[in-house]
Amino acid sequence: AKAGEAEKQGRKSASTSHQTSSSRELIDTSPPRGTRDFDPQDMRLRSWLFGHWEVVSRQCGFEQVDFPVVENEELFVRKAGEEITSQLYNFEDKGQRRLALRPELTPSLARLVLKKAKSLPLPAKWWTIGQCWRYERMTRGRRREHYQWNCDIIGLEGVAAEAELLAAITLFFQRVGITPADVGIKVNSRKSLQAVLTQAGVPEDSFAAVCVVVDKIEKLPREKVLEELAGVGVADTAAEKIMAAMGTRSLDDLAQLLGSDNEAVSDLRRLFQLAEAYGMADWLAFDASVVRGLSYYTGIVFEGFDKQGVLRAICGGGRYDGLLGALGGENQPMCGFGFGDAVIMELLQDRGLLPDLGHEVDDLVLALDEDLRPQASGIAQQLRKKGRRVDLVLEGGRRMKWAFKHAERINAQQLVLVGQEEWAEGKVRVKNLGTREQEDMSVEALIHSLTLSK
Numbered sequence: 193a194k195a196g197e198a199e200k201q202g203r204k205s206a207s208t209s210h211q212t213s214s215s216r217e218l219i220d221t222s223p224p225r226g227t228r229d230f231d232p233q234d235m236r237l238r239s240w241l242f243g244h245w246e247v248v249s250r251q252c253g254f255e256q257v258d259f260p261v262v263e264n265e266e267l268f269v270r271k272a273g274e275e276i277t278s279q280l281y282n283f284e285d286k287g288q289r290r291l292a293l294r295p296e297l298t299p300s301l302a303r304l305v306l307k308k309a310k311s312l313p314l315p316a317k318w319w320t321i322g323q324c325w326r327y328e329r330m331t332r333g334r335r336r337e338h339y340q341w342n343c344d345i346i347g348l349e350g351v352a353a354e355a356e357l358l359a360a361i362t363l364f365f366q367r368v369g370i371t372p373a374d375v376g377i378k379v380n381s382r383k384s385l386q387a388v389l390t391q392a393g394v395p396e397d398s399f400a401a402v403c404v405v406v407d408k409i410e411k412l413p414r415e416k417v418l419e420e421l422a423g424v425g426v427a428d429t430a431a432e433k434i435m436a437a438m439g440t441r442s443l444d445d446l447a448q449l450l451g452s453d454n455e456a457v458s459d460l461r462r463l464f465q466l467a468e469a470y471g472m473a474d475w476l477a478f479d480a481s482v483v484r485g486l487s488y489y490t491g492i493v494f495e496g497f498d499k500q501g502v503l504r505a506i507c508g509g510g511r512y513d514g515l516l517g518a519l520g521g522e523n524q525p526m527c528g529f530g531f532g533d534a535v536i537m538e539l540l541q542d543r544g545l546l547p548d549l550g551h552e553v554d555d556l557v558l559a560l561d562e563d564l565r566p567q568a569s570g571i572a573q574q575l576r577k578k579g580r581r582v583d584l585v586l587e588g589g590r591r592m593k594w595a596f597k598h599a600e601r602i603n604a605q606q607l608v609l610v611g612q613e614e615w616a617e618g619k620v621r622v623k624n625l626g627t628r629e630q631e632d633m634s635v636e637a638l639i640h641s642l643t644l645s646k
């Protein structure tokens with residue numbers, strides 16, 4: 193009776209056990225530095241984005257995988273001077289273990305491949321979406337976490353694999369209404385850099401570090417790049433050759449420079465030929481200056497970019513045939529991409545391509561009298577078992593007027609009113625909020641009248 197009495201008073205809590213005034217300082221309600229909350233509206237948009245990523249991954253025949261957000265720090269320790277490893281979100285746990293929040297997903301994927309070893313039928317196509325972390329001094333106030341969609345192909349040497357990755361990316365762009373006028377994908381191969389360095393006598397094991405430096409070339413003044421290249425063992429003559437290779441405007445120019453039997457040239461020609469067949473060539477452009485900043489890429493590399501030139505790279509990827517070896521395992525050919533949730537959402541916002549998503553239910557069920565709450569609850573549950581999305585009004589004291597407004601707000605299709613008069617005849621009042629029709633019907637008639645919620 194007391195509880196019933198309390199509910200009659202609506203929201204005010206009647207029980208004396210919990211305090212209404214606070215006896216402590218209010219906690220800091222903002223999330224940790226560089227991290228975000230997702231309230232229902234933000235979460236609807238995020239689920240919408242992830243939903244497209246999932247559909248595309250499945251349409252391209254990828255299988256979903258997942259890994260812990262925490263990994264052994266050693267998985268990410270690399271000596272190539274990458275930003276991603278210099279900003280590792282690492283810590284020591286109570287067992288003195290050196291751990292890190294993953295800054296990317298590829299090393300975890302490589303670890304799982306190594307764990308499965310010979311038991312993994314190849315080729316394998318895996319996809320995942322995961323939160324990735326970096327610990328950046330808040331000097332730049334940038335975020336410390338983001339969600340990344342990754343697709344990877346294990347066990348395929350030819351560029352047919354990279355073509356499939358690009359097919360997934362361009363499918364996604366088309367699904368959300370982005371066109372080649374908005375976005376392009378720059379494609380290159382690190383094998384051209386490899387050829388230049390080999391010709392110049394630069395040792396193989398500085399290749400990764402050189403790539404990390406060269407990736408910054410467009411953000412640094414020329415003399416700074418020459419200085420950094422010297423720092424990783426590249427003399428100025430070789431540096432000039434690198435710049436020349438990165439300055440080539442076409443595959444023919446590149447072939448001129450490196451010789452037409454160069455693997456970079458043949459890989460790229462094959463990839464563009466496949467792209468034509470996929471019908472995605474309009475999205476792609478050869479760009480000799482793209483190297484990407486991750487040390488482990490060894491072949492084709494690519495990055496999605498915003499043609500208005502405002503935003504940072506949308507996505508990026510490439511071939512990384514040496515990663516399993518770098519982790520002490522036996523190498524397998526591998527390639528993949530990462531696609532972050534931040535830049536794409538900014539771009540969709542700018543292009544007016546974000547959907548207007550509201551809370552959606554099919555039925556709103558309201559007991560007009562507290563004594564009929566059990567009946568209303570039973571009806572709601574039966575509707576749910578038929579696949580309907582049902583909002584059962586839980587608070588007392590709600591009247592018709594409120595119900596109509598609330599139904600509007602949650603885009604309900606129909607309103608089911610459980611009132612004494614109708615119930616006395618074994619009926620409930622059903623109002624269709626689209627046609628404004630209303631009908632008193634038995635519960636079984638209501639249940640049988642429904643199609644499954646869409």
Ligand SMILES: CC(=O)Nc1cnc2ccccc2c1
Pocket residue numbers: 295296324325326335336337338532534535
């Ligand atoms: C635009 C953006 O938020 N980028 C971002 C945010 N957080 C990260 C965390 C780890 C690695 C890369 C990251 C990249």
